[in-house]
Amino acid sequence: xxxxxxxxxxxxxxxxxxxxxxxxxxxxxxxxxxxxxxxxxxxxxxxxxxxxxxxxxxxxxxxxxxxxxxxxxxxxxxxxxxxxxxxxxxxxxxxxxxxxxxxxxxxxxxxxxxxxxxxxxxxxxxxxxxxxxxxxxxxxxxxxxxxxxxxxxxxxxxxxxxxxxxxxxxxxxxxxxxxxxxxxxxxxxxxxxxxxxxxxxxxxxxxxxxxxxxxxxxxxxxxxxxxxxxxxxxxxxxxxxxxxxxxxxxxxxxxxxxxxxxxxxxxxxxxxxxxxxxxxxxxxxxxxxxxxxxxxxxxxxxxxxxx
Amino acid sequence: xxxxxxxxxxxxxxxxxxxxxxxxxxxxxxxxxxxxxxxxxxxxxxxxxxxxxxxxxxxxxxxxxxxxxxxxxxxxxxxxxxxxxxxxxxxxxxxxxxxxxxxxxxxxxxxxxxxxxxxxxxxxxxxxxxxxxxxxxxxxxxxxxxxxxxxxxxxxxxxxxxxxxxxxxxxxxxxxxxxxxxxxxxxxxxxxxxxxxxxxxxxxxxxxxxxxxxxxxxxxxxxxxxxxxxxxxxxxxxxxxxxxxxxxxxxxxxxxxxxxxxxxxxxxxxxxxxxxxxxxxxxxxxxxxxxxxxxxxxxxxxxxxxxxxxxxxxxxxxxxxxxxxxxxxxxxxxx
Numbered sequence: 001x002x003x004x005x006x007x008x009x010x011x012x013x014x015x016x017x018x019x020x021x022x023x024x025x026x027x028x029x030x031x032x033x034x035x036x037x038x039x040x041x042x043x044x045x046x047x048x049x050x051x052x053x054x055x056x057x058x059x060x061x062x063x064x065x066x067x068x069x070x071x072x073x074x075x076x077x078x079x080x081x082x083x084x085x086x087x088x089x090x091x092x093x094x095x096x097x098x099x100x101x102x103x104x105x106x107x108x109x110x111x112x113x114x115x116x117x118x119x120x121x122x123x124x125x126x127x128x129x130x131x132x133x134x135x136x137x138x139x140x141x142x143x144x145x146x147x148x149x150x151x152x153x154x155x156x157x158x159x160x161x162x163x164x165x166x167x168x169x170x171x172x173x174x175x176x177x178x179x180x181x182x183x184x185x186x187x188x189x190x191x192x193x194x195x196x197x198x199x200x201x202x203x204x205x206x207x208x209x210x211x212x213x214x215x216x217x218x219x220x221x222x223x224x225x226x227x228x229x230x231x232x233x234x235x236x237x238x239x240x241x242x243x244x245x246x247x248x249x250x251x252x253x254x255x256x257x258x259x260x261x262x263x264x265x266x267x268x269x270x271x272x273x274x275x276x277x278x279x280x281x282x283x284x285x286x287x288x289x290x291x292x293x294x295x296x297x298x299x300x301x302x303x304x305x306x307x
Numbered sequence: 308x309x310x311x312x313x314x315x316x317x318x319x320x321x322x323x324x325x326x327x328x329x330x331x332x333x334x335x336x337x338x339x340x341x342x343x344x345x346x347x348x349x350x351x352x353x354x355x356x357x358x359x360x361x362x363x364x365x366x367x368x369x370x371x372x373x374x375x376x377x378x379x380x381x382x383x384x385x386x387x388x389x390x391x392x393x394x395x396x397x398x399x400x401x402x403x404x405x406x407x408x409x410x411x412x413x414x415x416x417x418x419x420x421x422x423x424x425x426x427x428x429x430x431x432x433x434x435x436x437x438x439x440x441x442x443x444x445x446x447x448x449x450x451x452x453x454x455x456x457x458x459x460x461x462x463x464x465x466x467x468x469x470x471x472x473x474x475x476x477x478x479x480x481x482x483x484x485x486x487x488x489x490x491x492x493x494x495x496x497x498x499x500x501x502x503x504x505x506x507x508x509x510x511x512x513x514x515x516x517x518x519x520x521x522x523x524x525x526x527x528x529x530x531x532x533x534x535x536x537x538x539x540x541x542x543x544x545x546x547x548x549x550x551x552x553x554x555x556x557x558x559x560x561x562x563x564x565x566x567x568x569x570x571x572x573x574x575x576x577x578x579x580x581x582x583x584x585x586x587x588x589x590x591x592x593x594x595x596x597x598x599x600x601x602x603x604x605x606x607x608x609x610x611x612x613x614x615x616x617x618x619x620x621x622x623x624x625x626x627x628x629x630x631x632x633x634x635x636x637x638x639x640x641x642x
Contacts, residue, residue, distance in 0.1 A: 037442065084618060093439045097376070104614070105610045108610065112608065226567060283454035291432050294435065
C-alpha cells in the first residue's frame, strides 16, 4: 500500500502546486510588468469560485459555467484595474499593499452581500465525479486529474504566449523596461490593463477549479495568497520559470510534509512527541524552507534578471 | 557635543505639539470618566485602542523611522498573548512545570523575550532583502506562527484559548478594568518615550539615515544591517509586550489575532496616523478603532465602507493625520 499511497500523495501535491502556479503566475505578471504588488489577487480567486458556483446553479452545467466564469473574472479584474489599481502604478510598494488591502475588505464584503457568508458548494457532473484507476491499486478522483491537466495546459499556453507571440514580446519588453516600451509607441495603459485582466483570469481559473473540492467561501483567497507569495519569493519575484518550479516544489513539500512528517519524526523521537510536533512543524514546513532558501539566496532561486 | 546639534529639524512645532499633548491628556482623563459615569463599554474600546496604539508605536519604529515595511507584526501580538495564555493554562491544568505559573513577571518576561528572539531570527533573514521581498517575507513569517499555533491542538488550535486567570502582580490586580487601563496607558507613555529617545539618539539617526539613503550610509562605513536588526528586535519586543497586555485585556486569545490581515491593520494605523511621527500611531489607532465602532453600529457590512475609506486614504490622504497637521502648520508659518 505504501507505494500507491505515496503516488496518490504525489498527485495531490502536484495538484496543489498547479493551483499555486495559476495564482502566482498572475502575481508574477503584475509584479514583473507593472511593478505592482497585488494583495487582492486572492479576492479574484474567490470571485472566480463564486461566479462559477452561481453559474453552475443557473445553467445546470459546470463546464459551461467554468467557460463563462473565466472571462467574467477577467472582466472584474479589468474593472478593478480601471477604477483603483491604475491610480497606483506611480506610487511605492507600501501604497500598493495598503490600497489592495482595503480592496480585499471591499471585495470580500461585496461577495458576502451578493452571495452568502456561508459559502456555496458546486455539484460536479457524473463524468467528473468518478474515480479512475490510473495504475493497478492506485485510484484517483477524475476531477483531480482534470485540475492537473488544465493547469499544465494553462502553464503551457502562458509559456507560448509569453515567449512566442507579439503580445508576449511586449510583455517581456515591458518587464525589462517599461518607459522604453512606452516611448516606442506602445499603448502602455492598455497593455497593463490587459495583463492585469489576464492575471485575474488565471486566478479565477484556479478558484473555479478549487470550488468543487473545497466549495466557494468568503476569504478563501486570503489564506492561499500567502502561500502564493511564498512561492514567488522562493522562485524569485518576477520570474515565471521560478514561479512554476517553486509552485510545484511547495505543493509537493506541503502535501508530503503533512502526510509523512510524523513517520519521519517517529524515527528520531518517541511516538507521542512525534505526534504533537509533526502537525506544527509540517504547518511551518514551507516557511522554514523559505527561510533556508532565502538565507542562502536572498533573491530566490531564479531571480528575474531585469531587476 | 551638545545633544541638540545631533537633532535634525529641531524647529518648535507649536500646533502639533499641543494637539499631541491634548490627545494624550484626553486618553488619560476620558476613559476613567466614561467608566465612572457608567459606560464600561467605552473603557473597553479605549483599552483596546491604547494597546493597539502601543503595538503601532512599536511598528512605527521600523516602518516609519526605519523605512522597513514589516507586514508580520501581528505575530508578536499573538506571541505576547500566548505567553500569558500558555503558562496560565498549564498552571490550571498541569504539565510543563517550568513555565506553569500565574506570575505576571514570568508572563511579561516570556512575552518580551520570545518576541525579541523571533524578531532576531526572522529579522536576520528578512533584512537581507529589500522592498517587496521584505514585505512578503515578513508576512510569510508572521503567517508561519499563525499556522504553528493553529496546529497546536493542546492550546485550542483554531478555536483559541480562554485565559481564566489574568497575570498576577503584587499590589495591583489586572481584574480591575481601570487598573488595566492605567497600566496600558502608562506602557504607551513609556513606549513613546523610548521611541522618542531612540529617534533622537545616534542609533536612531543612523536608522533614519539608512531609510533615506542606504547606499550613502554604507559608503560612510555604517553597517546598516546591524542597526536595522536591532531596531527590528526592539520593535518586536515592544509589540510582544503589547500582546501581553492584549491577552490580559481580552482574556480570550486565538490564532485569528495574528492573522496577516491584523498585521495589515497595524500598518494602516501607522500610515493613517502618519509614519515617522511620534504620536502618529496613536492618531492612527484612534481613527481606526473609532471608525470601526461607528461603522459597525451602522451596518453589519461595515468592512465595505471601511475598505473604501482605506483605499481613498491611500489615494488622496498622503502623510496621514499627522501629515495633515504638519501641512496645516507649515501653511500657518508662511508669512
